[in-house]
Amino acid sequence: MLKRSKEAVRKNSMECLKVEHLSYSYRIESEPVLKDITFKVSKGEALGIIGLNGSGKTTLIYCLCGIFPHYLNGCMEGRVLVNGKDTRETPLYELSSEIGIVLQDPNVQILMPTVEDDLAFALENHNIPREEIRESVNRVMELVGITSIKDENPNNLSGGEKQLVALATVLALNPSIIVFDESLSMLDEQAAERIISVMQKLKEAGTTLIIIDHTFKGLNVYDKIFLLEKGQIIRRGPKECILEDKDFLREHKIIF
Numbered sequence: 001m002l003k004r005s006k007e008a009v010r011k012n013s014m015e016c017l018k019v020e021h022l023s024y025s026y027r028i029e030s031e032p033v034l035k036d037i038t039f040k041v042s043k044g045e046a047l048g049i050i051g052l053n054g055s056g057k058t059t060l061i062y063c064l065c066g067i068f069p070h071y072l073n074g075c076m077e078g079r080v081l082v083n084g085k086d087t088r089e090t091p092l093y094e095l096s097s098e099i100g101i102v103l104q105d106p107n108v109q110i111l112m113p114t115v116e117d118d119l120a121f122a123l124e125n126h127n128i129p130r131e132e133i134r135e136s137v138n139r140v141m142e143l144v145g146i147t148s149i150k151d152e153n154p155n156n157l158s159g160g161e162k163q164l165v166a167l168a169t170v171l172a173l174n175p176s177i178i179v180f181d182e183s184l185s186m187l188d189e190q191a192a193e194r195i196i197s198v199m200q201k202l203k204e205a206g207t208t209l210i211i212i213d214h215t216f217k218g219l220n221v222y223d224k225i226f227l228l229e230k231g232q233i234i235r236r237g238p239k240e241c242i243l244e245d246k247d248f249l250r251e252h253k254i255i256f
């Protein structure tokens with residue numbers, strides 16, 4: 001009995017994201033954009049979500065991060081558990097230290113006049129003591145490789161540097177899950193490589209990654225892939241298995 005319950009605890013701690021029968025419509029009377037989606041992601045896994053424009057990728061990750069239903073109510077059925085916390089019942093500020101999201105356009109995530117202030121800002125909102133803020137900001141700048149630009153105005157940085165700053169602001173809260181919504185798509189090869197190398201470091205450190213990337217620049221990082229089409233996961237599995245069925249990918253207009 002004891003052995004079984006210990007096993008259950010171990011299994012639960014491995015599952016950091018659990019989605020159960022998730023459906024979402026932007027309006028009650030409209031066709032669901034997500035249809036009965038169920039999956040789990042374990043701690044330290046890197047999941048790539050691939051799908052054509054309009055397949056529901058962004059809607060799905062907004063549900064994972066709690067942006068829906070907290071910001072936009074729509075019509076959400078089923079439930080999402082982030083490290084065991086039901087997103088419906090957990091306030092966004094609390095969810096943001098469990099799951100962070102890096103968007104396609106870093107400009108919407110950058111708010112303060114210097115890089116360093118920008119990183120500290122998120123932590124100040126969480127009432128973290130000043131000394132702890134300084135340590136976290138320094139740790140994250142080092143990890144992402146932006147210490148040398150800490151006094152710069154983020155608005156004057158290149159697109160790639162801005163995306164690194166946006167990623168750093170998310171990392172400052174030390175979430176165990178990070179979601180990238182096409183964060184590589186506006187970047188040139190070299191800038192994307194810098195983000196990908198941070199993704200690799202995060203993965204090695206046990207962070208769970210969910211990556212939406214229609215450019216497939218981050219392909220090397222993924223362990224497994226979900227193919228999303230019209231709001232449904234039409235195929236899921238280890239990366240190698242998904243990629244080897246070229247006919248299926250072509251049939252569904254997913255071209256590498």
Ligand SMILES: Nc1ncnc2c1ncn2[C@@H]1O[C@H](COP(=O)(O)OP(=O)(O)O)[C@@H](O)[C@H]1O
Pocket residue numbers: 026033051052053054055056057058059060
């Ligand atoms: N705010 C919104 N209101 C109504 N419909 C929306 C809204 N945002 C997205 N949609 C619709 O939901 C579907 C999925 O969109 P989205 O999740 O953005 O897909 P993807 O990220 O895969 O391109 C699309 O048909 C899109 O038009």
Ligand SMILES: [Mg+2]
Pocket residue numbers: 057058059
């Ligand atoms: Mg999208």
